[in-house]
Amino acid sequence: MAKKRRKLCKVKRDVDRLGLSLSPSRELDIAAIARVAREAESLGYESMWIPETWGVDAVSVLAALAVSTSRIRLASGIFSVFSRSPVLIAQTAATLQELSGNRFILGLGASGPAVVERWHGVPFSSPIERSRLYVEIIRLALSGSRVDYRKHGFDLSGFTLSNPPSVAVPVYIAAIGPNNVRLCGELADGWLPIFVARGRMQVFFDSLSDGAAGANRDLADVDVAAFVPGLVAERSDELLRRQLAYYIGGMGTFYYTFVKRMGFAAEAHKVRQLWSSGGRRLAVAAVPQQLLDLCTLGGEAEAARQRLDLLREDGVRLPIVTFPHGSTEAEISHTLNVLAP
Incomplete structure (x- = not known):
């Protein structure tokens, strides 16, 4: 009989959990992002996720938010496993965990060849295996253990994090392909899908369940935190x-x-x-x-709220309202208020 794996970081299951995702842009500088974060915090939003695309880097924004908020959880949404080394990500996670007072969530993902190869000049090779190795190495480093890791092209030796966090950093993985979703079920604290269609999620939950069962885990231990494009304007x-x-x-x-x-x-x-x-x-x-x-989540406020309820009925535990590029601070503020938990 397979040995049961340890349970990973626990998350609350409240029906009113709600997050938001927002990227600095021409319309929203970092100061505006900080204002939005404080407003979301005051309204009861659980977490704020900062993506990293073609603008500012997410680490600097998260650090700024860590010292300008006090309760809302802060998350990378996401760091690519092709743009940073696993040890650097572990160092970053430990630093953000300390700066935020243990409010950091590490969101990881493979991204895709359009970003990885064209923007970073790195071959997009074996993304699922690379994600697995990154999670293993990052968790090993964050535990304070010495990192001696020689597997699948990685040859790391002698690294020990000088300031491992006292509270474990939850690791969520962005995934939409069946094999990657299966990996989430196997080893992640949370699954980060995007563009989830109400009533059409079962095929993805089947993959998530397969991964959890293969690792002798309870599916309830995997948080389902979906990026849901939304704007009520x-x-x-x-x-x-x-x-x-x-x-x-x-x-x-x-x-x-x-x-x-x-x-x-x-x-x-x-x-x-x-x-x-x-x-x-x-x-x-x-x-x-x-x-x-x-x-x-668009259109009128009541319709958007009803769609949130339907997503939760479909198994999304943490909807993350993801604002589209071009949204103004006023539009974002209005949306936060009408959807507030």
């Missing part, structure tokens, strides 16, 4: 549709394939074709209303 449909079109058409094959698996194969193909041929406005217009309704 007059421009919500415009901005949310634009975001979906960009991910389906302009971010490689991962999100495109994910949307196809949710039952929108023909629609995803059309969006991708239009985007690739330069017809980006047409690609945005081709995003089907049904997909927008299933995967986003």
Whole structure:
């Protein structure tokens, strides 16, 4: 009989859990992000997730938020396992855990070849195995143990973190492919999907359950924290549709394939074709209303709240309201208030 693995970091299961994700942009500088974080904290939001794309780095923003907030949890959403070494990520996690008073959540992900190869110049090779190794090495380093690790191309020796955190850092993994979702079930504290479609999640939960069962874990030990594009504003449909079109058409094959698996194969193909041929406005217009309704929180406040409830019924324990690029601080503030837990 397989030896039962230790249970990982515990998370609360309150039905009113809610997070937000926001990236600094031309419309929102870091000072504005800090104001939003403090407002979200005052409204009872559980966590704030900072992505890292083509703007500022997430570490600096998280450090600024750590010293300007006191209760809201702070998370990387996400650090790519191809852009930093595992030991550096462990050092960063330990530092942010100390700065925040043990409020940090480490969100990791493989990203995709469009980002990893074109932006970072690193071959996108064996992403699932690399994610596994990163989690193993990072946890080993954060435990304060000496890191001597020689496996699958890594040859690390003699590293010991001088200031291991006194409280374990939860590790969440962004995943949308079946094998990567299975990995989350096996070893992550939480699973971070995106564009979850209400009523069409069972195929992904099957993979998550398979991973947990293979590791002799209880599925309830894996937090399901989904990035849900959301904005309650007059421009919500415009901005949310634009975001979906960009991910389906302009971010490689991962999100495109994910949307196809949710039952929108023909629609995803059309969006991708239009985007690739330069017809980006047409690609945005081709995003089907049904997909927008299933995967986003837009429109009127009451409708958005009802969609949150339906996501929770589908098994999403922590919806993370993910604001589309172009959202103004006023629009974000309004959305936070009308969706507040």
